[in-house]
Amino acid sequence: MNPSHSLELEGATVRFGGVVAVSNVSMSVGVGEVVGLIGPNGAGKTTLLNSISRLVPLSGGTVRVFGENITRMAPYTLPRHGVARTFQVVQPFANLTLRENVAIAAMFSSRSLPKREAMERADAVLARTRLTQKAQMLPAEVTLADRKRLEVSRALAMTPKLLLLDEVMAGLNYTEIDAMIHLIRELQREGTSIVVVEHVMKAIIAVCDRIVVLQSGKKIADGSPTGVLSDPTVVAAYLGQRYVDRQNAAAAGVTS
């Protein structure tokens, strides 16, 4: 137990029948730290995020948030422990306006926030994520980029201490990615601990203090962005062993 960490995973394992989606992963996130969780498709990143947010039960291991063991807690209790998340496949409340979507997050993440105050908080968050103009629209009436921003807005309305972002930049254009990077940096400055699952490497390098790499459910690297991204194991996981061999051969050719 270490309260200086916002998140600690010890031997986290998730099995779906005979398939081991996450295998014995241990990692930690310091308070105020931004950690990138990367890996090829099917590596188990989202499953790991789902198990941290208790939407998928762990088959083995423990999860601690700010020193508290949450392994057996119900998912709906986590916002009260300061945990908020976004979804890779956006999960808006389709029949409610963007403002109501965000207000719901504010209303239920703390036990007793009255509706009026939740609406006020929603307005403030929507202004921050530049969705004020579309506050009264339904999720189906806005673009994918806006729905991604809605996901982030809902998470922000929960005033999280630990934020889990699952591919919030997928499908965004360069300007939108830059805006999202700017927002994550702001949150980091405010002291929020963040786990970022992302395929957009530009964003990972720009915002992460540390990177954890998963492949086939196993952790294969954990370290600084420059160190991890030049690690041959990580390059092989993303681009294949043949690419690494070719690079090595090319490098040997240059030196000889």
Next chain:
Amino acid sequence: MTHKIKRYGAALLWAVAAALTIAACFWLDNYWLRIWTSVLMYVAITQGLNVIVGFAGYHSFGNAAFFGTGAYGAAMLITAGWPLWAALLGTTAGGALLALLLGPPLLRLKGHYFAIATVALNAALAELILNVGGWTGGAQGISLPMSDMSPIALYRQVYLLMFGGAAAATLIVFWLSRSRFGYAVRASKDSEDGAKAMGINTTAVRVAAWMLSGAVTAYAGGVWAYWINFIEVGSAFDVSLSVKAYIMLLMGGMGSVVGPILGAAFFEVLATLVWSKFGALHNLMLGVLVCAVVLFVPRGVIIPMRRYFARRKSVGRAV
């Protein structure tokens, strides 16, 4: 300011409609009093269904289980000598209790699995009441003690009791459409994982919604038993009651406050007129009508109505 005026205007409109509905029982003849009592009963049942289907997103085809339980509960309590108000209170609480007991296992089921389970629940409860005998009367049903009121006074009393149920059910739906609890129910319907991640206990919310639905439907069943004076399993647990309420909900518009009222009134009055004009062909005529509604206003009459009023408002602004 405009918002406030609009809100007071709507409240005034509802109050006038309620007052007129209450006053109607003093000038309607027996025939129409019976029809409008039936309309009010279906408003209560359809609003109850609206809570679990329109708001919570669980398609219950077996809400007749609550109606039947309510009818039998009230009949047994009245026969045992309970005053009417206490019997209705008890039966309403009984409906909520039944949903509380059965909700946690049944609401784990999704989509048509839940729908089929509710039909099975209705059938199981009907069999239970049929076979227990004794207090439930078994296959012979229960005859309630005759009221010493004059027929017209009794009909008016039943009408007002049904109005109370319909009004309470409508107020519950109105509350759901704008309260914190209502937001929790609607969020759980749209995205279960999303709602959980926002801090909503989706299981508890759904069970609570089904309790409201069950309580309202059981109350309607209780008043119905008092009204018709004799109940038996076939009519109290009639699945067609659930189906009829479902059609009314479809016609009016799910998830709205006014929709179920319009649906119940339209369908019940129309069914009576079709029955009187087409005799044996009335079911065919009703079938054609239902097809037309599903084809032309699949989300209920409330949607085109809303569009019409929105258009009128924007034209008014332009002028």
